[in-house]
Amino acid sequence: MARIKTLLAEPLVLASIAILILLAGGELLSPGFARGDQVTRLLTVSAILGIVAAGQSLVVIGGREGIDLSVGVLISLGAFTAGNVMDGVNGAILPAVLAAGGVTFAIGIVNGLGVTLLRIPPLVMTLGMMGVVQGGLVVLSRGAPSGNAAPMLMGFVNQPLLLGFPGILFVWALIAFVMWFLLRRTSFGYAVYAMGSNERAAALTGMPTSLLRTILYGLSGLFAGLTGVCVIGYTGNSFISVGDQYVLPSIIAVVIGGVSLAGGSGNYFGVVLGAIALTLLQSVLTTLQLEFWGRQIIFGAVLLGLMLLYGRQKQLRI
Amino acid sequence: MPPALKAQGITKRFDAVVALSDGALTVERGEIHALLGANGCGKSTLCKIIAGTVLRDGGSVEVDGAPLEPKRPADAEAAGIALFYQELSLVPQLTVAENIFLGHEPRTRAGFIDRRTLEDDAGRLLGPFKVVAGSGLDLHMPVAHLAPDQRQIVEILKVLARRPRLIIFDEATAALDRRQVEFFFRMLRELKAQSIAMIFISHRLDEVFEICDRITVMRNGATVATYPAAETDVNRVVHAMVGAMTEHLHPPQVERPANEQPRLVVDRARGRRLRDVSLTLRPGEILGLGGLQGQGQSALLRGLFGADSLDSGRVNLDGASLRLRKPADAVHHGIAYVSGDRGRDAALHGRSIFENIAAASFIRERRFLVWPSRLAERFRQAAAALNTKYVGLEAPIGSLSGGNQQKIFIARWLATRPAVLLLDDPTKGIDLAAKADFFDLVQHLAAEGTSILFYSSEDAELLGLCNRILVFNGGTIAAELSGSTMTALHLTRAAYGDAA
Numbered sequence: 001m002a003r004i005k006t007l008l009a010e011p012l013v014l015a016s017i018a019i020l021i022l023l024a025g026g027e028l029l030s031p032g033f034a035r036g037d038q039v040t041r042l043l044t045v046s047a048i049l050g051i052v053a054a055g056q057s058l059v060v061i062g063g064r065e066g067i068d069l070s071v072g073v074l075i076s077l078g079a080f081t082a083g084n085v086m087d088g089v090n091g092a093i094l095p096a097v098l099a100a101g102g103v104t105f106a107i108g109i110v111n112g113l114g115v116t117l118l119r120i121p122p123l124v125m126t127l128g129m130m131g132v133v134q135g136g137l138v139v140l141s142r143g144a145p146s147g148n149a150a151p152m153l154m155g156f157v158n159q160p161l162l163l164g165f166p167g168i169l170f171v172w173a174l175i176a177f178v179m180w181f182l183l184r185r186t187s188f189g190y191a192v193y194a195m196g197s198n199e200r201a202a203a204l205t206g207m208p209t210s211l212l213r214t215i216l217y218g219l220s221g222l223f224a225g226l227t228g229v230c231v232i233g234y235t236g237n238s239f240i241s242v243g244d245q246y247v248l249p250s251i252i253a254v255v256i257g258g259v260s261l262a263g264g265s266g267n268y269f270g271v272v273l274g275a276i277a278l279t280l281l282q283s284v285l286t287t288l289q290l291e292f293w294g295r296q297i298i299f300g301a302v303l304l305g306l307m308l309l310y311g312r313q314k315q316l317r318i
Numbered sequence: 319m320p321p322a323l324k325a326q327g328i329t330k331r332f333d334a335v336v337a338l339s340d341g342a343l344t345v346e347r348g349e350i351h352a353l354l355g356a357n358g359c360g361k362s363t364l365c366k367i368i369a370g371t372v373l374r375d376g377g378s379v380e381v382d383g384a385p386l387e388p389k390r391p392a393d394a395e396a397a398g399i400a401l402f403y404q405e406l407s408l409v410p411q412l413t414v415a416e417n418i419f420l421g422h423e424p425r426t427r428a429g430f431i432d433r434r435t436l437e438d439d440a441g442r443l444l445g446p447f448k449v450v451a452g453s454g455l456d457l458h459m460p461v462a463h464l465a466p467d468q469r470q471i472v473e474i475l476k477v478l479a480r481r482p483r484l485i486i487f488d489e490a491t492a493a494l495d496r497r498q499v500e501f502f503f504r505m506l507r508e509l510k511a512q513s514i515a516m517i518f519i520s521h522r523l524d525e526v527f528e529i530c531d532r533i534t535v536m537r538n539g540a541t542v543a544t545y546p547a548a549e550t551d552v553n554r555v556v557h558a559m560v561g562a563m564t565e566h567l568h569p570p571q572v573e574r575p576a577n578e579q580p581r582l583v584v585d586r587a588r589g590r591r592l593r594d595v596s597l598t599l600r601p602g603e604i605l606g607l608g609g610l611q612g613q614g615q616s617a618l619l620r621g622l623f624g625a626d627s628l629d630s631g632r633v634n635l636d637g638a639s640l641r642l643r644k645p646a647d648a649v650h651h652g653i654a655y656v657s658g659d660r661g662r663d664a665a666l667h668g669r670s671i672f673e674n675i676a677a678a679s680f681i682r683e684r685r686f687l688v689w690p691s692r693l694a695e696r697f698r699q700a701a702a703a704l705n706t707k708y709v710g711l712e713a714p715i716g717s718l719s720g721g722n723q724q725k726i727f728i729a730r731w732l733a734t735r736p737a738v739l740l741l742d743d744p745t746k747g748i749d750l751a752a753k754a755d756f757f758d759l760v761q762h763l764a765a766e767g768t769s770i771l772f773y774s775s776e777d778a779e780l781l782g783l784c785n786r787i788l789v790f791n792g793g794t795i796a797a798e799l800s801g802s803t804m805t806a807l808h809l810t811r812a813a814y815g816d817a818a
């Protein structure tokens with residue numbers, strides 16, 4: 001019994017069980033929910049969330065109340081930039097990706113500098129950045145949808161490429177590998193965990209904590225920008241608030257995946273499962289024909305419930 | 319009258335680790351009872367079981383004759399038991415006063431926190447300590463800004479504020495200097511007069527014999543003996559602690575040629591707590607820093623490590639001038655720093671032992687790619703050099719006892735093969751056997767040419783280990799002891815600034 005209890009407290013196990021239950025529940029509610037092509041579709045949507053959550057998980061693991069609320073507008077900015085650079089031309093996809101990633105990475109770095117140099121709390125810094133970028137986007141786009149995805153990009157996101165899976169899923173797999181490699185096979189990753197666990201101690205081993213933290217926010221921006229490219233590939237064109245809906249889910253996916261909001265623990269595989277579980281939940285709720293606000297309420301409740309569940313086990317270490 | 323506490327046959331396992339196989343302890347009312355034993359023998363675990371923060375697997379506990387089955391700390395608190403945590407439990411953002419009454423805030427009739435009473439009461443508790451606490455220990459000061467010894471005083475006050483009937487002090491004096499310890503003991507004697515029972519855990523045997531009525535010794539998770547303090551001596555106790563082990567004596571010191579180029583030269587270093595400190599450290603030399611706590615010893619070591627900035631002064635390493643703006647500058651030049659405040663300065667909580675050792679090596683070797691399996695052997699050797707007890711490198715750091723954790727943080731630096739080792743009261747909370755291992759190792763390193771700056775709050779350690787001792791007072795070097803002046807008497811005199 002105690003065994004089962006500890007197993008259930010394991011985030012990976014919990015997320016896997018949630019995925020199975022949601023799949024079964026979805027199939028019951030609407031037969032065909034768990035069919036092959038539907039599952040591929042769900043995974044594609046999960047991939048988009050999973051990529052932005054990769055960056056989110058990095059800043060959270062890095063600690064000191066790390067969180068990035070600007071990912072939403074950076075997705076929008078990434079989609080806007082990519083859409084305008086490629087403007088429907090296949091040959092311009094690569095420059096579009098570079099431009100979107102470059103701009104959002106730079107803004108992420110500014111977030112990082114605010115957090116490290118100016119010691120602004122991450123919540124405040126990234127919230128402020130959200131306002132600034134949102135305003136900028138309105139001015140640039142004059143509020144109208146603009147930019148077009150190139151057909152090849154849309155095919156890459158929506159059409160089967162290999163074994164029936166679209167290209168974006170292979171990109172996601174690659175990102176998962178890169179995240180694992182970065183966190184477990186480079187000193188950068190070890191430093192991120194060290195810093196998230198005890199920044200003072202990490203600094204006293206010589207780790208350049210401010211630099212590392214700045215890079216983490218830069219990477220979060222970069223991942224958000226790439227997510228923006230995927231989003232425009234998914235929908236075809238961009239409007240200035242496409243990214244907003246990803247902010248809360250990116251945080252919840254990270255928490256479902258077992259990354260402690262206190263920093264210093266967790267890994268990306270959990271987050272991958274978290275992104276899938278959350279996308280499934282979203283899709284089940286849509287099947288139930290729940291309005292947007294209803295979903296937001298449930299998402300919020302899930303986040304709070306998880307905090308309660310995981311928060312309780314963290315006992316004082318003596 | 320039944321004893322204040324009677325624990326018998328206590329057992330406790332953490333997965334594969336048997337922390338307690340037969341823990342027993344009886345404490346009378348008005349008694350100060352020492353609990354001794356090597357690192358990892360189960361002292362803290364036994365006390366946590368009594369205080370309800372850890373659940374026992376078997377055995378019985380009686381308090382004043384009534385059985386106690388604490389399910390949570392509050393149950394034990396209700397029975398009048400208070401535990402002073404070895405690893406501190408203060409909330410850094412809260413003020414001194416708030417921390418003292420955390421969870422027990424006096425309330426107004428409307429149920430709000432009664433700040434007036436809270437601060438008055440806190441002030442009354444703190445008052446007597448102010449003389450010995452140094453500047454900055456103020457009721458309204460957030461705990462984050464306090465020095466380690468000041469935080470320890472707050473921790474003690476926090477315990478006293480609960481008006482307990484049985485107090486467990488788990489290494490409460492580890493961060494205190496001699497004057498503070500004396501003051502603390504005076505307070506213990508007052509509590510004793512109020513027939514409060516106390517358990518006192520410490521690795522400093524002189525303190526134990528000074529204050530305790532009886533001594534219980536544990537070894538490998540079991541209680542092996544209890545002695546009245548007046549009827550036993552250090553030797554008997556040490557033998558009971560380590561079982562059949564031979565005595566550790568400091569090995570003879572190796573002489574080195576006098577004309578060697580100095581390794582480290584510090585010229586008129588100034589800083590927030592330093593006034594014109596100059597010193598020369600030769601290869602293979604163990605140079606002691608003595609004096610009362612907080613006289614600039616730590617400030618110097620942290621300055622030399624680039625952790626606190628020096629305002630002015632020059633530092634030369636092997637003849638070349640050093641710029642120390644951040645710890646990485648020092649680490650790249652082979653300077654290592656071991657802090658005694660491991661919870662704050664060293665522990666990567668929640669991470670594995672491997673990660674805790676590896677941290678400094680990555681920086682020292684400018685390593686980017688990490689293949690854990692290839693590094694493991696080296697880290698195992700570093701840990702083995704100190705006879706560290708652990709299950710495996712993948713186990714979390716929190717699964718080790720306090721002393722074994724500290725060994726891991728020393729191993730962290732040994733793995734970098736440092737040229738200069740800065741030791742900032744590194745033996746806090748380490749048992750005698752481990753200390754002996756540690757001193758052997760320090761001398762071994764010195765014999766191989768490592769230069770060592772060693773600050774200790776224990777005079778005996780300085781006198782036993784160092785070639786010379788610089789005694790600090792008020793941020794500057796008040797005296798240098800070497801040869802025939804290396805005696806406890808000279809050291810104490812210089813520390814208190816006695817001209818005589």
Ligand SMILES: Nc1ncnc2c1ncn2[C@@H]1O[C@H](COP(=O)(O)OP(=O)(O)OP(=O)(O)O)[C@@H](O)[C@H]1O
Nearest residue numbers: 332337357358359360361362363717718719720721
């Ligand atoms: N939470 C835990 N999980 C796993 N093992 C533990 C845990 N707490 C303690 N142990 C193990 O139990 C044993 C006893 O530890 P304990 O902390 O009681 O030792 P101690 O006598 O207080 O040592 P020290 O003098 O170093 O503080 C050690 O081997 C330790 O590794």
Ligand SMILES: [Mg+2]
Nearest residue numbers: 361362404720
């Ligand atoms: Mg202990």
